[in-house]
Amino acid sequence: MDIPKIPLGSWIEALEDWMSANFGPFFDVIKFVIGMIVKGFDIVLRGTPDLLLLVILVALTWYIAKWRMGLFALIGLLLIHNLGYWSNAMQTLSLVLTAALLSIVIGVPLGILCARKNVVQNIVTPVLDFMQTMPAFVYLLPAISFFSLGIVPGVISSIIFAIPPTIRLTNLGIRQVPQELVEAADAFGSTPSQKLYKLQLPLAMPTIMAGINQTIMLSLSMVVIASMIGAQGVGTDVLRAVQQTRIGTGFEAGLVIVILAILLDRLTQTVMKKSKK
Incomplete structure (x- = not known):
């Protein structure tokens, strides 16, 4: 005897239709806000003359991560500019x-x-497990449904894919603060907000920064996937190279993403190390 199939897909589609019908204005606000943030970053990064922005980025890297990373930033960014991917790289960085x-x-x-x-932890943890194990391509479907094509659904899918490490490691970092210090703060009459901002967050900052580092890396890993639904940037060049089997172009665009990933990773790691001191 065949067991009837549970109409899970139909339920999800019905839920999607209901949310689109009842929360349309809310999704429009989200789309507007995210679009404005992306546009703001894009105006700064692509509106600034290329070489001036390059000098600023190299100087900032040199200041934060010392001369070796500054030299790498100089060589890497000059290579991106020379290969003709500067504008697309800045679009990717905005996303x-x-x-x-x-x-x-x-x-x-x-x-x-x-x-x-x-x-809250018991409720959020299974949701985070679901978000981290669900294939990233699946996030594109509701993003397209609620926000149409373009960079906004790309950002939304990137957030869903990348946010779990920040939540997990913030939770872990605060829970790892020694209980003796928390009790001492209570003994001195600290309010919950004082205890959070003056004790727990400073001590948990290295762990929180590790989560932020992972979030940035995961956001960057979504660049190519997001390009499939209209997000512009280097991901579009990679996708086009795959579709046209252009190995050289694909390698160049991939190298641009690698350079950006190394720069962002080393900068956040340096900030993380400084927060430990």
């Missing part, structure tokens, strides 16, 4: 920075809430 910024704004408070309330 990644927007996704990372929103992931931090949402993820850190949620991680703090998980650390304070076990009930």
